[in-house]
Amino acid sequence: MIDTAALLIWFDLNERPLPWRNKTTSAWGILISEVMSQQTPVARVAPQWQEWIERWPTPADFAKASKAEVLRAWGKLGYPRRALRLHECAQAIVKRHDGAVPSDVDELLALPGIGAYTARAVACFHFQQNVPVVDTNVRRVCGRAVTGQFLQPQPSAKELGQVAEVTTGPRCSAAFMELGALVCTAKSPKCDICPIRRTCQWQKLGCPQPSEEDLSKAKKRVQKFTGTDRQVRGLLMDVLRAADDPVEKSQLDVVWPDAAQRSRALFSLVEDGLAVQTDAGKFHLPQ
Known part of the structure; x- marks a missing residue:
């Protein structure tokens, strides 16, 4: 049996002062922190979370934001589809729960973009339910x-x-x-x-x-970034976030030398709803 008493004493002495661990943090604040922290180091998440919770302190506030505002505010956290799913989640909370984040795990799971881990994390860390949380x-x-x-x-x-x-x-x-x-x-x-x-x-x-076999399997599970479509997508999103008006494709072409990969990444952004192509062939963030 694990010595949980010793673990809790250690935690009392070593707990990091993450901003969402403040006792006054709302269920919405916890939900945002959990979505942002998926596959992203908390050191990068903390300042971004602080900006978001000050700008959009409730689901109702966030639901009113445009998609372009959301994607610009997401910045370089990575996996920007999370931002749009969080936006859908806020709208669903307003529509289904009168703007209050539900405490029930099943109701949380029914929200857009909320998986098993996030639902249990919100129920556990905000609503103090003793449910297993596995990251x-x-x-x-x-x-x-x-x-x-x-x-x-x-x-x-x-x-x-x-x-x-x-x-x-x-x-x-x-x-x-x-x-x-x-x-x-x-x-x-x-x-x-x-x-x-x-x-x-x-x-x-x-x-x-x-074993060597287990090590090999573990290495295969590690996601690479440099040179991948994900890196190219990020570079393209940087240009779109910085632009006030639709940009020419030539402005996007300069971010990556491989034309085929660049085109594949760009149109995957369009398919994912992270970019929009105008009739004139220009690109901008969704509105």
Whole structure:
């Protein structure tokens, strides 16, 4: 059994002062933080979150914004479709729940762009419900501490039950996440300062290293960025966000030398609703 008492003492001493951990943060503020933090380091999210919550403190405020405003405010957080889905989510909250973020996990799951993790995170961290919250960090910590696996296991149906058994409430869930972010890291865990080292199954097994096959599979799961369509899409979005008027295709052509890849990335933005092509062949953000 994991020493959760030691974990909570450690968390009290080492919790990062993330702005959304303020006790006055609304359910909407928690929801925004969770969507922004998906596949994005919290150091990049924190200042962006602060700007958003000051500009759009409620779902109703955000629902009134234009798509172009939303995409410009999203900046370089990456995966800008998240911003549009969050916009749809705010509109649904206004329409279905009179502008109040629901507390029920199933009702949260029914909102656009809200998946299993985000729904449980909002229910847990704002509404203080003792529901299992499993992100990459929690999966890695439990994989090592409970089952003795060094590498992060693939998501499975039974992991919710495993996490529910070892977490004792919202603060404990947050502590597991923090441990994974600061100590039980992916490549070089700091086991010498880990508060649950004494009860960690991986430690008890003698810290077995993963096989070459497992390492190879793990490397394949890591998403590359440099040279990918995602990088090109980001460069194209930079031009569109900076423009007050529709831009000529020639203004977009200069951002990337590979014409085929550039064209593929540009029209994927159009297909995703992140860019619009005018009848004159110019491009702009959706309105």
